[in-house]
Amino acid sequence: MRNRKFLILLYLVFISINSNGQTISDLSLKICDSINSHKNVESDTILLKQAEIYSKLLTEYLLNNIKKNPKNYITDYNCLNYKLTRELNKTCKSFKINKSFILPFSNLVEIDSIFTTEQSKEINEIAKEIRNRNRMEIVILSIDELYPNKNINEFSHNKLIDWKIGGVFEKSGVIIVFSKKLRLVRISTTYISKKYLTDENCDKIIAEIMIPNFKNDNYYDGIYKSLIEIMSLTK
Template identity: 30%
Template sequence: MKISTKILILFLTLNFLSCKGISQEKETEKTRTEIHFSDTEKSSIPKPIGIINDYGQIFTELQRTELSKILYDYDIETSRQIVVVTVDSIKPYNDIQKFATDLGQTWGVGTAEKNNGLTIVVCKPCRQIGIATGTGTELILTSEICKKIIEEKIIPDFKNGEFYNGIKIGVIELIEKWK
């Protein structure tokens, strides 16, 4: 198969999968009527643009593509969804964990039936990272496991300015622990 044909197939697959995420978000919003945020908090949650939401612009295009492939392949294989978000600020929030949790709930990360999403939020200027899990996910990926992965796998690379490598290693470790 020619390389251009492979690239076209990959592009169409990624395009199809990004549409899946949008329709899933709308379905989830219908079933989540009990979420209560203040208007200020709700307005600070950005709109999703895909499985990688690099609002903080810390990844190159190649890095976004590589990480997207890892996350999309995992989603297709397991129906578990991991979303990575980079931001320049978490205001009006003070706690990145609360921000990550509210963002994951607002976006409907994971499937509504299984609540099996995981949201990773990085705020480079704030020097903070948070991992929020859906209720179905936290049965396996506990707060302790997520904290350990942040401290032992992600932060060492962050300290060296290697944000992409830290996130990639962290994602791979989370996938391994989620089996």
């Protein structure tokens, strides 16, 4: 049953966030109101009940906001889920699910949309190649703010752990977090992936590839060329 719901969500993820005038804030308020109407739920089942409410109303939202030509259905779903969870944590005191999740085998999570459709496709493809050939999972995350953390190091590390990046792969996982708005970038590794992609490697990639390209507003080359280098270092 869970697998069926998962497939339905994938299919329904052809979304337009502002479609029909409904925004993430509207959806967040609707979920919060529904959660508040179940305040008397026993403490040991409150998370389950809230997850049920969240899933139900999110599915309804997706049904009402189908878009024929999505940028990438996995990327679009991850973005919506991330922003919605964040909004609820900011505005709904009754909401107890403080961690967002991403779909399995996600490569690119665009909270702050930077890339064109074609660029996103190419970045997804090379990240997928690193996963399949080098047995290392890599996630690229573009962000617009660091909530709930105060610095990018903490934020990046927490996402690496929360999303269990690299958990089933021989060389584990890596996350690249960057923000055009905040002018920040960070590469975080697990203790296993650090054996193949050292801190020195990460610092060099940031200094010699990412920052020079980012300064020229060329975020695609900065990320794509960094992935090429990571693929070479971890083969």
